[in-house]
Amino acid sequence: MRTILIVDDDLELCALLADYLRREDFEVQLAHDAETALARFARDQHPPDLLILDVMMPGKDGLTALRELRQRHQLPVIILSARGDPADRVVGLELGADDYLSKPFLPRELLARVRALLRRGSAGSDEPLSVGLLRLQPTERRAWVGETELKLTGAEYSLLLALARQAGNVVNKASLTEEGLGRPIERFDRSVDVHVSRLRRKLSTASALAPGIESVRGSGYLLTRPSA
Structure with missing residues (x-):
């Protein structure tokens, strides 16, 4: 219970x-x-x-x-x-x-x-996931950049996982709201924007070489893959 x-x-x-x-x-x-x-x-x-x-x-x-x-x-x-x-x-x-x-x-x-x-976070594979220095362990709901563990709220972790699973591709805000908050997006809803802003700070603080999160105007967000 x-x-x-x-x-x-x-x-x-x-x-x-x-x-x-x-x-x-x-x-x-x-x-x-x-x-x-x-x-x-x-x-x-x-x-x-x-x-x-x-x-x-x-x-x-x-x-x-x-x-x-x-x-x-x-x-x-x-x-x-x-x-x-x-x-x-x-x-x-x-x-x-x-x-x-x-x-x-x-x-x-x-x-x-x-x-x-x-x-939330129950959908998708439980296999560990890596994007450059970023590593996520879905079974434990934990994430690291290099050797630094990120201290994430549940919503932040779910959003990061959703972006990492589609790294390099744009994920729209409606999908991110469903993944991160487990509910449909509402009119004038900025919840995802605020969570993403916090994620950006935490990633950049952990390492300057961490993947970034780019905003795609009118579409959503994407987690950048490291250059070859």
Whole structure:
């Protein structure tokens, strides 16, 4: 049974979501402030399989908590926010959220996102994959550039794997959204763009000789193959 931690100061919403997700065979844990959630991560040896994190809470806000969490944990994170501003979505994704959902939302929409993030990356071969200095191990969901292991979120890993499997070819944003986030692309959706921007930084930081990710205007992205 997969475990989900919901962090939100709205007690009524937490109770509703917990009841709904438990009926879908998830174990659900609750925290009503960021400090309690972070303390749980520091204390527990086995973190939850997925985190649902509200942005606006008393005390430490969700984005600050996410920044701290990403220093040690790479579990899937869905950000919830009553603020639907696209800029807020970008900030959440830049800080390492895998997906973002604006309030109000239907519980079944959240359930679909949860299931998508938990099952992503299951398609395709499990054979190790190399593109120049970049190596990926799908069975372990780990990636290296040379001897340096990349610290990737689940969404970043899935996107990198999708690009690596089609190295040298353009992969459109709709396909990348399906591969990386496990859901259809939405209108004005910049989630893939933000994740790719983070991937570029991590690849270039690992090595100047790492494969690059090129943007193809109006089409998508491609992972460059090293020159012969």
